[in-house]
Amino acid sequence: MIRVLIVDDAAFMRLAIKNMLQNNGFEVVGEAANGLEGLESYKHLQPDVVTMDITMPEMSGLDALPEIMKFDPKAKVVMVSAMGQESMVRQAVALGAKSFIIKPFKEDVVVKTLNQVNALK
Amino acid sequence: MAGNYSNESMLDLYIFETSNLLEQLEHSILASEKSNHISKDDVNEIFRIMHTIKGSSAMMLFDNIASLAHSIEDLFYFIRENNPREVDCSALSDIVLEGVDFLKVELEKVKAKDPVDGDAQRLKETIADFLNKLKLQNSSAEKVSTSRKETKKNSVEDLKDIPEDIEEITEKIPEEKPRYYIAPNITEPPAALSKKNWYKAVIFYQDGCEMENIRAYTVIHNLKEIADKYIFTPEDIIENDLSAQVIKEQGFTVVLRTDKSYEEMHEFFMQTIFLRELKLEQIEDQEDEPVMNQYENALTPQIPVLQTVEKEEKAEKEGQPSSSSSAQQSIISVNVVKLDRLMDLVGEMVIAEAMVTQNPDLKGLQLDNFFKAARQLGKITGELQDMVMAIRMVPLSTTFHKMHRIVRDMSKKLNKEVRLEIIGEETEVDKNIIEHISDPLMHLIRNAIDHGIEAAAERVAAEKSKAGTITLEAKNAGSDVLIIVRDDGKGLNKEKILRRARQNGLLAKSEQEMSDREVFNLIFLPGFSTKENITEFSGRGVGMDVVSKNIQTVGGSVSVDSVEGTGTTITMKIPLTLAIIGGMNIKVGNSRYTIPTVSIRESFRPKESDIIRDPDGNEMIMVRGECYPVIRLHTLYKVKTEVTEFSQGIFIMVEDEEKSCCIFADELLGEQQVVVKALPYYIQNLKKDNELGGCTLLGDGNISLILDIQSITRLVKK
Numbered sequence: 001m002i003r004v005l006i007v008d009d010a011a012f013m014r015l016a017i018k019n020m021l022q023n024n025g026f027e028v029v030g031e032a033a034n035g036l037e038g039l040e041s042y043k044h045l046q047p048d049v050v051t052m053d054i055t056m057p058e059m060s061g062l063d064a065l066p067e068i069m070k071f072d073p074k075a076k077v078v079m080v081s082a083m084g085q086e087s088m089v090r091q092a093v094a095l096g097a098k099s100f101i102i103k104p105f106k107e108d109v110v111v112k113t114l115n116q117v118n119a120l121k
Numbered sequence: 122m123a124g125n126y127s128n129e130s131m132l133d134l135y136i137f138e139t140s141n142l143l144e145q146l147e148h149s150i151l152a153s154e155k156s157n158h159i160s161k162d163d164v165n166e167i168f169r170i171m172h173t174i175k176g177s178s179a180m181m182l183f184d185n186i187a188s189l190a191h192s193i194e195d196l197f198y199f200i201r202e203n204n205p206r207e208v209d210c211s212a213l214s215d216i217v218l219e220g221v222d223f224l225k226v227e228l229e230k231v232k233a234k235d236p237v238d239g240d241a242q243r244l245k246e247t248i249a250d251f252l253n254k255l256k257l258q259n260s261s262a263e264k265v266s267t268s269r270k271e272t273k274k275n276s277v278e279d280l281k282d283i284p285e286d287i288e289e290i291t292e293k294i295p296e297e298k299p300r301y302y303i304a305p306n307i308t309e310p311p312a313a314l315s316k317k318n319w320y321k322a323v324i325f326y327q328d329g330c331e332m333e334n335i336r337a338y339t340v341i342h343n344l345k346e347i348a349d350k351y352i353f354t355p356e357d358i359i360e361n362d363l364s365a366q367v368i369k370e371q372g373f374t375v376v377l378r379t380d381k382s383y384e385e386m387h388e389f390f391m392q393t394i395f396l397r398e399l400k401l402e403q404i405e406d407q408e409d410e411p412v413m414n415q416y417e418n419a420l421t422p423q424i425p426v427l428q429t430v431e432k433e434e435k436a437e438k439e440g441q442p443s444s445s446s447s448a449q450q451s452i453i454s455v456n457v458v459k460l461d462r463l464m465d466l467v468g469e470m471v472i473a474e475a476m477v478t479q480n481p482d483l484k485g486l487q488l489d490n491f492f493k494a495a496r497q498l499g500k501i502t503g504e505l506q507d508m509v510m511a512i513r514m515v516p517l518s519t520t521f522h523k524m525h526r527i528v529r530d531m532s533k534k535l536n537k538e539v540r541l542e543i544i545g546e547e548t549e550v551d552k553n554i555i556e557h558i559s560d561p562l563m564h565l566i567r568n569a570i571d572h573g574i575e576a577a578a579e580r581v582a583a584e585k586s587k588a589g590t591i592t593l594e595a596k597n598a599g600s601d602v603l604i605i606v607r608d609d610g611k612g613l614n615k616e617k618i619l620r621r622a623r624q625n626g627l628l629a630k631s632e633q634e635m636s637d638r639e640v641f642n643l644i645f646l647p648g649f650s651t652k653e654n655i656t657e658f659s660g661r662g663v664g665m666d667v668v669s670k671n672i673q674t675v676g677g678s679v680s681v682d683s684v685e686g687t688g689t690t691i692t693m694k695i696p697l698t699l700a701i702i703g704g705m706n707i708k709v710g711n712s713r714y715t716i717p718t719v720s721i722r723e724s725f726r727p728k729e730s731d732i733i734r735d736p737d738g739n740e741m742i743m744v745r746g747e748c749y750p751v752i753r754l755h756t757l758y759k760v761k762t763e764v765t766e767f768s769q770g771i772f773i774m775v776e777d778e779e780k781s782c783c784i785f786a787d788e789l790l791g792e793q794q795v796v797v798k799a800l801p802y803y804i805q806n807l808k809k810d811n812e813l814g815g816c817t818l819l820g821d822g823n824i825s826l827i828l829d830i831q832s833i834t835r836l837v838k839k
Contacts, residue, residue: 009169009453012138012177015131055172068736082176086335093339099394102331103180109330116394 001029002118005045007038007061008053008080013103017051017080017110024111026080042068042075048079049118051101054088064093069096076117080105133456136232142170142517143228147221154214161201167217168197174224183411186227188548189241192248193220199252205259218250218526219244274733295716317349317378320386324373330395333368335356340393344377344654347389351377376404409733423569457552460513467509468701472818474502475793479820503794506701514549514697517595517604520559521546524566524593531570538588539574541566548595548682550602554695557675558604561668565606566591568664573610573689583686587608595695600719601677604693613683615640621649641681645669653790676814678831704795704817706825707786709754709772710762713825714786715795715817720830722774722781724789727767739837742772742783749774750782757812780834793820797827 004026010013011033018028019089030062031047032038037061038052050068054061061079068075089100098117101110153159175190196216200208200636223241230237300465324340326333338356344351355364379386383403390399478495521543521744550558573590574580581587592607615637622628623642642650645665672679679697704715705724731743732751740751751772755762763769766789772783797815804811814829 003385007181010138010173012131013173013180015134016177016180017149019131055169057166057169071405083331086332087336087359088360089332090338093335093342099339100332100335103176104182116392119393 001025001056002049002114003027003029003045003047004114005030005032005038005047005050005052007032007035007041007042007064008055009033009056012013013053013080014120020107021114024107026111026114034095035059035061035063035067039067039071043071046072048076049114050075051080051098051114052077053080054092055082056087057116062088065095065097076120078113130456132181132231135177136228137454139174139177139224139228142174143221143224144523146170147218147526149524150214150221151529154210154529156361157210157211159200159208159213161204164197164201167453168194168201171197173626183227183231183237183689185241186224186677187239187240188219189245192241192245193217195334196248196252196255199255205255207258208255212251216244216248220248226710230426237405290324292721317380318383318386319376319378319402319404319406320383320425321400321402322375322377322386322390324375324393324396325398326368326373327395327397331365332362333365333373333441334362335365335418336393336395337364337368337373340373340390342377343389347381348377348379351375368774372398372400408606414639455512460552463509464513467506468798471506471701471794472797472820474498474821476822477820479793481821506794510551510697510701513552515552515555516547516549517555517558518546520555520562521593521595523559524562527563527566528570528591531747532565535570536576537570537574538577539570540588540590542590542592543594544592545595547601548597550695557671558693558695561671561693562593562604562606563677564664564668566593569606569608569689573612575606575611579611598694601694602697604695605690606693607688607690609688612680612685612687612689613641613644616656616686617644638680638682642680643681645679701794701796705773705792706795706829707754707771707784708790709758709764709786710760712758712760713790713819713823714754715825715827716773716775716784717814717827717830718792720777722776724771724773726784727772729768732767744774744783751785752782752833752836753785755785764788775830775833777831777834778835782834782837784828784833795825795827 002025003074006014006017006021006023006028008017008031014031014033021028029047030041033040034056035052036063038050039059040100042050052064057090065077065079068077071094073096074095077097079089080098080103081092081100082091091096092100098120099113101113136233139428146167153163154382171190171194175194178184178186178190193216199205214651220241223239223244227239228235230239254506265807271321287560304670324337326336330336334351334355335358337353341358346406353373355367355371355373357359358364358368358373381389383401387399387401390396390401393399403586478492478499483491524543528539528541531537569591570589574591575583575585577587580589586609590609592605594603594607596603611838618640619628619632627646627649629645637700644665649665669679672693672695675695677693679691679693681689681691683689705718705721707714707716725744727742733741733748735741740753743749753765755765767785770785770787771789773789774783776782793816795817798817800811800813800817804813812829812832813826815827817827818826819825
């Protein structure tokens with residue numbers, strides 16, 4: 001099973017993503033509510049894939065991403081963004097995010113993205 | 122597993138989280154309004170809250186909620202990015218609060234499973250107007266475009282220099298002659314060239330995958346590792362989001378040079394996420410033939426700047442302690458349903474424990490070890506019970522702080538100056554009870570401002586401070602919590618109250634016999650209101666009566682005291698918890714009753730000589746010079762018993778507030794922790810006034826009815 005870490009400050013979002021993933025055979029190994037917790041959890045859990053929100057308090061997704069990449073250059077991070085955040089998503093890609101999903105998202109899009117990202121070499 | 126009710130828990134979590142966020146938001150904006158200044162942190166917080174609400178509401182398909190949240194998010198995005206010099210805090214607060222109110226109403230509809238159909242069109246227009254005005258005011262000072270696209274800054278600090286630098290760079294590029302992109306880190310070996318191949322790839326993305334231009338950017342970003350020259354079209358994937366549309370229709374085309382083989386390039390492109398179709402072909406050497414408009418790739422210059430920006434932001438953040446995240450670790454939120462279940466289980470355990478340790482089979486047996494172990498079990502059960510109660514206890518702060526909004530709105534509307542003082546907000550109360558306190562409290566505060574606090578001029582004339590003060594205080598008093606609403610307004614007028622009571626025929630006693638307190642407490646009777654005009658807020662005579670009922674529902678009571686001209690004090694007394702109480706079990710014939718220990722003063726066997734009769738023939742007993750009415754339980758509940766002579770039974774003196782009486786029963790059975798269960802509805806329907814506060818299961822399997830001392834003492838007053 002693909003092990004996933006979910007990073008988002010909204011408990012609702014975390015639950016939504018967790019439900020989608022668990023219904024499709026993924027294992028959610030951890031949740032974090034901001035970039036700092038996300039970074040710590042990543043070091044701890046070493047998941048296969050990470051979903052990371054951009055807008056978060058304490059440490060945003062764009063700040064946590066390079067830290068995670070520094071820790072693990074092979075990290076597979078998928079950014080979670082809202083419509084209208086194109087330039088932030090682009091920055092995230094420039095910083096090493098493998099792909100992105102956009103809110104409000106559909107289950108099949110999320111599943112496909114995570115599967116394909118996990119398969120990247 | 123969790124999947125079974127995942128939809129419900131999503132909805133619950135949505136409601137829970139959104140409510141909390143709205144409360145936080147209200148708190149922030151009220152504080153800003155008070156200080157007439159909105160800080161960067163507040164702007165950021167409000168932006169984030171609206172952003173989150175937008176996201177989750179869109180997921181739940183509550184589009185009207187998401188849409189309004191989006192409008193407010195846009196407004197605060199502008200404020201955050203452009204930091205306009207003059208923001209009308211009062212107008213901004215009104216807008217935000219109106220938005221909060223709309224969202225609260227919609228959230229109630231969600232809770233009640235009604236259609237979520239509110240129309241915020243007018244409010245959105247107001248927000249748009251406000252935003253336009255801000256933009257106009259700001260346009261002279263502005264160089265950065267005010268389009269909705271979020272710029273490179275994602276956090277808040279004062280980095281005014283950076284945008285301009287980035288601006289310069291993006292502006293510079295088009296002026297230079299377009300060239301092939303040459304990767305700085307791949308140097309061509311001077312002599313024998315490794316075989317370079319040219320390829321042309323056209324990528325089509327799957328329908329609906331969104332932000333195709335950014336996906337194309339991902340390809341380019343990854344391409345840098347393996348291609349030393351490349352060009353692509355559409356070229357404006359970075360700065361023009363409309364290029365996504367071009368890509369949807371025509372695909373994304375890249376021409377590149379690399380030393381990789383066809384198979385390797387194919388594998389590379391096939392890794393593209395959401396790829397629908399790939400056309401890959403090897404083409405002729407393109408060195409001298411630019412096939413499409415060349416575009417100087419601005420990727421490299423931009424990224425170093427980006428990194429500088431981040432370094433600076435990081436440096437600024439270094440000094441900030443992240444204390445709140447560690448604080449967050451030690452608190453978790455728990456679904457109240459689970460807590461209720463836990464409570465029920467503990468209750469069952471208390472009963473089960475009693476059934477074991479007080480089992481009739483054990484009667485008369487000498488079982489020292491057993492009883493020692495039973496005592497230990499009892500001790501642990503007690504601790505567990507205390508712990509569960511403690512978990513359910515919640516401080517009153519949230520409820521109290523909600524009142525700030527009410528005070529603000531009412532004082533604005535009625536043009537009165539009022540300040541709210543909160544004391545003892547850390548006092549805790551059972552979670553179930555909190556819900557029942559909020560509405561009565563709101564009504565009392567509204568009343569205090571509407572009827573109590575005088576207009577500024579009137580106050581000054583009466584030599585009072587211009588601003589009225591309402592004090593909201595909570596404190597523990599034995600097994601109860603007292604919540605006091607005190608105002609320094611004009612107080613209650615006895616005459617007016619008596620007159621109104623007379624008019625409505627509400628006087629049970631003659632006026633001369635009533636104490637001041639009794640007169641004041643008339644206001645809790647249904648249909649009572651001395652206000653001539655019914656305002657939007659009060660005067661319908663429904664309020665105080667409902668307040669009183671609500672408090673009684675949770676087992677509490679409310680009373681009022683006042684001094685005309687000085688102010689009014691309303692006191693709510695609420696039990697800490699209703700679920701498990703200490704009770705004394707008593708026997709009447711074959712029936713069992715339980716009296717809450719907190720109400721018992723003493724118990725004794727009376728002497729016949731102490732019994733007297735009052736003029737109406739009611740039995741009374743003298744105790745230490747005081748006279749107490751007697752209540753025979755067997756008469757009250759028509760229970761057959763052998764014990765009708767006082768000297769053969771037992772008297773239990775009980776009291777509630779200032780009233781006392783003596784209950785006559787056959788014998789005392791013993792004290793224990795009693796789990797209070799509500800009376801079944803068919804009993805409640807049968808006889809509304811039954812002087813019972815619930816029932817419980819005793820250790821020997823009998824059912825015991827719990828006496829409600831407050832109503833029992835009221836019996837004798839008649």
